[in-house]
Amino acid sequence: xxxxxxxxxxxxxxxxxxxxxxxxxxxxxxxxxxxxxxxxxxxxxxxxxxxxxxxxxxxxxxxxxxxxxxxxxxxxxxxxxxxxxxxxxxxxxxxxxxxxxxxxxxxxxxxxxxxxxxxxxxxxxxxxxxxxxxxxxxxxxxxxxxxxxxxxxxxxxxxxxxxxxxxxxxxxxxxxxxxxxxxxxxxxxxxxxxxxxxxxxxxxxxxxxxxxxxxxxxxxxxxxxxxxxxxxxxxxxxxxxxxxxxxxxxxxxxxxxxxxxxxxxxxxx
Amino acid sequence: xxxxxxxxxxxxxxxxxxxxxxxxxxxxxxxxxxxxxxxxxxxxxxxxxxxxxxxxxxxxxxxxxxxxxxxxxxxxxxxxxxxxxxxxxxxxxxxxxxxxxxxxxxxxxxxxxxxxxxxxxxxxxxxxxxxxxxxxxxxxxxxxxxxxxxxxxxxxxxxxxxxxxxxxxxxxxxxxxxxxxxxxxxxxxxxxxxxxxxxxxxxxxxxxxxxxxxxxxxxxxxxxxxxxxxxxxxxxxxxxxxxxxxxxxxxxxxxxxxxxxxxxxxxxxxxxxxxxxxxxxxxxxxxxxxxxxxxxxxxxxxxxxxxxxxxxxxxxxxxxxxxxxxxxxxxxxxxxxxxxxxxxxxxxxxxxxxxxxxxxxxxxxxxxxxxxxxxxxxxxxxxxxxxxxxxxxxxxxxxxxxxxxxxxxxxxxxxxxxxxxxxxxxxxxxxxxxxxxxxxxxxxxxxxxxxxxxxxxxxxxxxxxxxxxxxxxxxxxxxxxxxxxxxxxxxxxxxxxxxxxxxxxxxxxxxxxxxxxxxxxxxxxxxxxxxxxxxxxxxxxxxxxxxxxxxxxxxxxxxxxxxxxxxxxxxxxxxxxxxxxxxxx
Numbered sequence: 001x002x003x004x005x006x007x008x009x010x011x012x013x014x015x016x017x018x019x020x021x022x023x024x025x026x027x028x029x030x031x032x033x034x035x036x037x038x039x040x041x042x043x044x045x046x047x048x049x050x051x052x053x054x055x056x057x058x059x060x061x062x063x064x065x066x067x068x069x070x071x072x073x074x075x076x077x078x079x080x081x082x083x084x085x086x087x088x089x090x091x092x093x094x095x096x097x098x099x100x101x102x103x104x105x106x107x108x109x110x111x112x113x114x115x116x117x118x119x120x121x122x123x124x125x126x127x128x129x130x131x132x133x134x135x136x137x138x139x140x141x142x143x144x145x146x147x148x149x150x151x152x153x154x155x156x157x158x159x160x161x162x163x164x165x166x167x168x169x170x171x172x173x174x175x176x177x178x179x180x181x182x183x184x185x186x187x188x189x190x191x192x193x194x195x196x197x198x199x200x201x202x203x204x205x206x207x208x209x210x211x212x213x214x215x216x217x218x219x220x221x222x223x224x225x226x227x228x229x230x231x232x233x234x235x236x237x238x239x240x241x242x243x244x245x246x247x248x249x250x251x252x253x254x255x256x257x258x259x260x261x262x263x264x265x266x267x268x269x
Numbered sequence: 270x271x272x273x274x275x276x277x278x279x280x281x282x283x284x285x286x287x288x289x290x291x292x293x294x295x296x297x298x299x300x301x302x303x304x305x306x307x308x309x310x311x312x313x314x315x316x317x318x319x320x321x322x323x324x325x326x327x328x329x330x331x332x333x334x335x336x337x338x339x340x341x342x343x344x345x346x347x348x349x350x351x352x353x354x355x356x357x358x359x360x361x362x363x364x365x366x367x368x369x370x371x372x373x374x375x376x377x378x379x380x381x382x383x384x385x386x387x388x389x390x391x392x393x394x395x396x397x398x399x400x401x402x403x404x405x406x407x408x409x410x411x412x413x414x415x416x417x418x419x420x421x422x423x424x425x426x427x428x429x430x431x432x433x434x435x436x437x438x439x440x441x442x443x444x445x446x447x448x449x450x451x452x453x454x455x456x457x458x459x460x461x462x463x464x465x466x467x468x469x470x471x472x473x474x475x476x477x478x479x480x481x482x483x484x485x486x487x488x489x490x491x492x493x494x495x496x497x498x499x500x501x502x503x504x505x506x507x508x509x510x511x512x513x514x515x516x517x518x519x520x521x522x523x524x525x526x527x528x529x530x531x532x533x534x535x536x537x538x539x540x541x542x543x544x545x546x547x548x549x550x551x552x553x554x555x556x557x558x559x560x561x562x563x564x565x566x567x568x569x570x571x572x573x574x575x576x577x578x579x580x581x582x583x584x585x586x587x588x589x590x591x592x593x594x595x596x597x598x599x600x601x602x603x604x605x606x607x608x609x610x611x612x613x614x615x616x617x618x619x620x621x622x623x624x625x626x627x628x629x630x631x632x633x634x635x636x637x638x639x640x641x642x643x644x645x646x647x648x649x650x651x652x653x654x655x656x657x658x659x660x661x662x663x664x665x666x667x668x669x670x671x672x673x674x675x676x677x678x679x680x681x682x683x684x685x686x687x688x689x690x691x692x693x694x695x696x697x698x699x700x701x702x703x704x705x706x707x708x709x710x711x712x713x714x715x716x717x718x719x720x721x722x723x724x725x726x727x728x729x730x731x732x733x734x735x736x737x738x739x740x741x742x743x744x745x746x747x748x749x750x751x752x753x754x755x756x757x758x759x760x761x762x763x764x765x766x767x768x769x770x771x772x773x774x775x776x777x778x779x780x781x782x783x784x785x786x787x788x789x790x791x792x793x794x795x796x797x798x799x800x801x802x803x804x805x806x807x808x809x810x811x812x813x814x815x816x817x818x819x820x821x822x823x824x825x826x827x828x829x830x831x832x833x834x835x836x837x838x839x840x841x842x843x844x845x846x847x848x849x850x851x852x853x854x
Contacts, residue, residue: 020405027301027349029401032409054302061304082405085346086304108416113408247307 018163018214019081019110025053028084030113038208045204048257053159055258056190057086059241060158063188063264064091066245067154068099072186074153076143078104078131079160083117088156089124099123100146104137106130131160132168134176152184159260161191161227163214170227178230183269187231190241190262194218197259224261231265238263289359289367290314296355297347304346313345321360321386322368325378335385336392343393353390357383434507436486437493445506445514449566452518456561464517464526464558466533467573468496471551471585473511476543484543488550491541499536500529514573517558523590526558530588538586553580554588572596606658608644613671617643620675621843625693625814625836628828633853635691635725637836638676639843640668656697665697674713677724679846681717685853693725693755701732704739707746714750721751727778729757733768741772748773755814760802769809777806781817781837787826800830807831 016038020031024039027050031039042049064075073096077088080103092099103118103126105111114126125146129137137143147153155177164170178187194202202218209216219227225238236243240255241262293314294307303310317338324334342348342356360383365375372378432444440448452463470492477485489511496505496513504516515533517526537552555577557569572591580589612618622636642650659665673694680692700706714721726747732740748754755776756769760783768774779802786795799815806813815827818837827835841849 027346029398030405032405050301051299054299057302057304085302090304108412109405109409112412112415113405116404116408116411251307 016212017107017109018209018212019105019107021212022053022159023082023084025050026057026084028082030082030084038211042205042208045208046201046259048259051257052192052259055242056159056260056262059190059244059260059262060088060156060188061086061091062245062247063156063158063262064088064154065095066264067186067188068092068095070186072152072154073099074147074151075099075101075156076104076137076147076153077101077156077158078137079157079163080105080110080114080126081107082110083114087117089118089121093121093123097123101125102127102143102146104129104131131157131164131173134173134180138177138180149180150182152182152186154186154188155181156188158188158190158262159192161189161224162216162218165215165217171229174227175230178267181267183267185267187228187265187267188262189224189227189265190260191224192216192218192259193220193224193261194259195220195261196256219261221261224263228263228265230267232268233263233265285367285369286315286318289318289363292363292367293318293356293359296359297352300351300355301346301349313341317341318364318368321364321382322370324382325365325370325375326372330378330381332381332385335382336389339386339389339391340393342390343397348394348397353387353394356390357387360386434493437490437507439493439497439513440504440506442506442508445504445508445516446566448504449516449569452516453561453564453566453569457519459562461518461561462520462522462559463561463564463569464520464523464529464556465569465573466515466517466526466530466588467555467557467577468513468515468533468537468552469577469581470511470537471553471581476548476550480544480546480548484548487543488541488548492537492550492552495536495539496533499532503529520558523556523558526556527588527590530554530556534586534588551586553577553585555580555591556588557591575599602658605644605647605650605655606662606664609655609659609664609668612642612644613667617645618668618671619643620672620679620846622692622846622849623836623843624841624849625690625834626840628815628824628832628835632688633690633849634834635693636846636849637693637727637843638672638679638695640672660697660699663699665699666703669695669697669700670709673710674717677713677717677719680723681719683846683850685850687853689723690849691723691725691753692719693727693753695727695757696732698729698732701728701740701743702737706743707750710747710752711750722753725753725755725776727755727757730759730761733772741768745773748775758816760798766805769811774811776812776814777802778814778816778836779832781815784815784817784819784823784827784837787823796826796830799827799832803831 014034016035020035021039021042023030024036039049046052067075068091073092075088075092080088083103088103089099089101092101101124103114103124105114105126106128108128111126111128118124118126123146125142127137127140127142129140131137138149157174161170164173174187206216221238225233228238236245238261240252240258241260242252242255242258244262244264246252290311294310297303298310305313320334320338324331327334339353342352347356361379364370365379432441432447433439434441449463449465456463470488473485473488476488489507492511492513493505493507496515500515503518506514506516508514515529517529520526533554534552537550539550540547541550542548555573555575557572557576559569575596576589576591579592579595580587583589619641620638621641622638624633625635625637626632627634640652640656642655644650656665656668659668673696676692676694680690683689696706710724710726713719714724728744744754753775754773755778756774757778758780759777761780779799783795783799783802786793787799803813812833814834814836815823815832816836818824818827818835818839820839823837824835824839
């Protein structure tokens, strides 16, 4: 029997969560034994996995700083995961306290945790939704309460798209989001790529993530660039994330080992 | 007392500090995610390096500075085992050298300071780890609680949907059945009684037909709300369509249930406004009330349903109380009806004949065929025990057809020297209205060889009370064949004289109840009625047969009035044809 829409989610924290595994890679302790076991299996398969996650997180930080400097005060972070160190609202509200941030994640524990973190912050909220349902995200009353989509808004989809297969039509999902955004809005994308990685590593990583219920879907530079359709990519375009506006020349060395491609685009006026 | 320590090359200290900070930053980068820029990181490490340097040279030597540095590192998210290891290594190898620190016991102090850094760092990291574990576990618990609450809510919702009617939100048949079963299975006392009111709106179909189904649904919702309000404390359920039921538990007797039914009638019988029209709503209610012990849900439901039909049959807009005796009789009647087709197949029906005699000379003119049923269990049944049922159910058509064919077959074989009698057969209303009657009669006559003028068909006045043309035409064609047409029981129905003028009728049979009043010596009202009927018939050129003639006195008076023929015990009881024929010789 098909479950009706209002039926509750399964209660399942016995399964590794990609959000809590990511927290582990970043050095956090917001994770359970089952998550650590999966993350350790991943590190065994891909020893640089924690560095990849850190590089990606650093990309997020630089991109958000860039957007704040560009005058953006509304952020929609889809696939925000566990609110570990360096959350978007911490970054932006430090610089521009009036900024508003809406987090979205499918992981109910991540959402519950975010709710606790954000309990006293009336400029930031979290909603449980899936990137695969952009209409539901855009129509969500919490989003409508905090964000005025007639004003420029930044949509962050960082380290999430590799959980969205082509069968889910990511281009259409992004088009739906883009169509809801005002001119001058921004899109930040990053995702895992298997460019230049050995085949065994790729298949081992896929095996680990299949157990999480969020299988991996790698994309290359041209595929990710295509997903910026309708946005004008800012320099340096879609690159390995350490190469995106690095703080120091050294920090972008061996950038391809990050295995994450990212870019930032803007809807023209 | 000498100065405890001095930087031997103050001018080189800054470049040394820069080199040390860079080395430290390099060492810890990548050990965990650092939510800060390189510049911010270097500023932090620069400050901490200065604190460490100051502590190494401070008098008195204070280890708390080392602990503070360890704690601050963790607070800045430089918080991993690797970060600590590399920090200890860099400080141990480079701090004293890069900053050119000089003190007598510098090696000892450095070892003790690093121990303090490690202690502070480890303690802070442990606290942080525990905090994070606690917070993620709390989130998981919050999520689980929420999910369980949602599950319970959805289960309650599933349960509600499964047990309630979606239109009216009243309990549905499932819940009602469940509650009734519980009431019957677990009475509080042996003497507990239970009652049911079955409701069905009268002519509800008309609301749907006239105002549409939406309006019909609104009437149902309105009725449901009224019942709910008027009958708090009792289970009111919608069984489907416009049928509702009220369960009354632990009744004190029939009166309690009647009171509920009265309240339900009063609540429902308010007009409802639907689509701007005032719609009259009426309902019928069947009531059953009895002791819980010894009854079953099925019995109760059937009894209530059957009683509801009685209320409907009595005109609706009322309650009716279950009557076991009436129910039993109806069941018997139904069983009897159901047995008619098999009885026909098995040849359980047969005919007796009753003489119709001339009042002028006593001669036998004809015989009326009367059907009997030799029932295998109930014995011989007279027509009044089963013909009514057969007429209600339509079984009269095959049964009447058999009677007609059998009577004709028998009469066709009779041969009497002194004049062979005609045979008179009753035709039910349904038979008269059936297309194909003429052909059926024609076939039967042909098969039996009976001349048409020796067949008389008796029809009741009500058979002619239809506006349809076909029955009249059929009778005309039968009369044209030569078949005699008699009106049975004349004077007890509508006695519409118009059809006597238009129809090819040959005879009137005057109902026995008029004849019964002919006993008295003095002419009474009945005698005058019969006399009038006779003269009316004669004026129309019809013959008259009086039914129910029981005495010679009655026969005498009828003869005096001028009545043509008589039928009744005085002339002979119904009996097999051969006995009648034998007497004629």
